[in-house]
Amino acid sequence: xxxxxxxxxxxxxxxxxxxxxxxxxxxxxxxxxxxxxxxxxxxxxxxxxxxxxxxxxxxxxxxxxxxxxxxxxxxxxxxxxxxxxxxxxxxxxxxxxxxxxxxxxxxxxxxxxxxxxxxxxxxxxxxxxxxxxxxxxxxxxxxxxxxxxxxxxxxxxxxxxxxxxxxxxxxxxxxxxxxxxxxxxxxxxxxxxxxxxxxxxxxxxxxxxxxxxxx
Amino acid sequence: xxxxxxxxxxxxxxxxxxxxxxxxxxxxxxxxxxxxxxxxxxxxxxxxxxxxxxxxxxxxxxxxxxxxxxxxxxxxxxxxxxxxxxxxxxxxxxxxxxxxxxxxxxxxxxxxxxxxxxxxxxxxxxxxxxxxxxxxxxxxxxxxxxxxxxxxxxxxxxxxxxxxxxxxxxxxxxxxxxxxxxxxxxxxxxxxxxxxxxx
Numbered sequence: 001x002x003x004x005x006x007x008x009x010x011x012x013x014x015x016x017x018x019x020x021x022x023x024x025x026x027x028x029x030x031x032x033x034x035x036x037x038x039x040x041x042x043x044x045x046x047x048x049x050x051x052x053x054x055x056x057x058x059x060x061x062x063x064x065x066x067x068x069x070x071x072x073x074x075x076x077x078x079x080x081x082x083x084x085x086x087x088x089x090x091x092x093x094x095x096x097x098x099x100x101x102x103x104x105x106x107x108x109x110x111x112x113x114x115x116x117x118x119x120x121x122x123x124x125x126x127x128x129x130x131x132x133x134x135x136x137x138x139x140x141x142x143x144x145x146x147x148x149x150x151x152x153x154x155x156x157x158x159x160x161x162x163x164x165x166x167x168x169x170x171x172x173x174x175x176x177x178x179x180x181x182x183x184x185x186x187x188x189x190x191x192x193x194x195x196x197x198x199x200x201x202x203x204x205x206x207x208x209x210x211x212x213x214x215x
Numbered sequence: 216x217x218x219x220x221x222x223x224x225x226x227x228x229x230x231x232x233x234x235x236x237x238x239x240x241x242x243x244x245x246x247x248x249x250x251x252x253x254x255x256x257x258x259x260x261x262x263x264x265x266x267x268x269x270x271x272x273x274x275x276x277x278x279x280x281x282x283x284x285x286x287x288x289x290x291x292x293x294x295x296x297x298x299x300x301x302x303x304x305x306x307x308x309x310x311x312x313x314x315x316x317x318x319x320x321x322x323x324x325x326x327x328x329x330x331x332x333x334x335x336x337x338x339x340x341x342x343x344x345x346x347x348x349x350x351x352x353x354x355x356x357x358x359x360x361x362x363x364x365x366x367x368x369x370x371x372x373x374x375x376x377x378x379x380x381x382x383x384x385x386x387x388x389x390x391x392x393x394x395x396x397x398x399x400x401x402x403x404x405x406x407x408x409x410x411x412x413x414x
Contacts, residue, residue, distance in 0.1 A: 007280045010276055010280055119246075
């Protein structure tokens with residue numbers, strides 16, 4: 001009996017201290033984490049719209065898509081952005097897609113994903129055009145991720161498909177042009193599921209009418 | 216004493232190549248040097264922290280509940296690291312994802328708690344944490360350097376040889392196994408040879 005009490009007491013103390021420490025860390029980092037999330041979201045929305053547009057945040061009435069934004073230039077609506085969630089290889093991929101009034105994709109930006117590092121996680125990989133030794137001289141390039149960049153200019157009113165031409169950074173200008181002509185994107189090697197997830201998300205929003213009317 | 220301990224942690228008792236512990240994260244996140252450095256630093260912090268606290272409470276924790284106590288202490292440090300990475304280095308958080316939380320079950324850390332920190336003084340345990348943590352980080356970086364270079368022709372995200380067609384095999388898990396295997400063989404071949412020449 002005495003032994004039981006001793007063991008319970010020891011574990012309780014350890015857990016109590018652990019709980020207090022974690023609670024303290026949580027409360028001192030949660031504002032920063034939340035701010036990071038909002039900042040990323042805002043920047044993502046801005047990046048999928050043409051520069052200089054006024055962005056209006058709209059709470060969606062229906063559960064899908066969870067949120068969307070409307071971009072206006074003066075009184076004219078120039079595009080909309082949707083927050084989408086699609087099932088990837090390991091968990092959900094959250095991303096924002098911007099579509100103009102003609103049904104042409106103006107940008108795709110990944111917000112959160114938990115894909116396999118080195119494979120599916122490469123949906124966010126930036127093209128490394130700079131050589132290693134130039135890194136010491138110039139600051140790192142602000143290139144956009146190549147995978148999502150391929151979507152720009154494709155239409156949601158036509159069939160979106162995956163091409164097996166090889167990865168986008170390795171293609172010639174003519175091959176890139178032909179991808180746009182075919183309304184297709186190049187897949188990431190070894191990560192077809194992650195590639196599909198993004199396309200499926202966009203197809204789903206296209207099926208829902210794509211360009212929603214202003215609320 | 217410090218340099219001796221460092222030598223022990225990095226070479227003789229190197230967690231990955233010497234003791235073959237912590238192979239799961241070594242395989243999973245060693246696709247790029249940046250990820251390896253981030254993961255290594257996270258493990259280094261957790262290891263120093265848990266070694267410090269465990270050696271502090273080693274006489275006070277009853278033997279029969281020591282493992283749950285150690286795990287709670289380790290999990291506390293991992294949660295702190297995880298929250299801090301999320302708040303201050305979001306780029307790394309997006310790359311490492313779930314693997315930061317999985318440090319809790321990294322056997323290197325519980326291994327050091329059980330076999331070292333629970334039997335040694337605070338000072339020695341901290342030194343051990345630094346040594347083993349650095350050994351782990353350097354091993355991860357070594358594996359990642361090979362895999363990133365061969366698998367995507369990059370180092371820290373920068374193209375190394377322009378026009379070289381990367382061997383994608385090395386970016387995947389099979390390539391990871393082979394890289395770890397080759398480095399393990401190389402490491403132990405050297406060690407065994409040295410030991411033989413001593414006898």
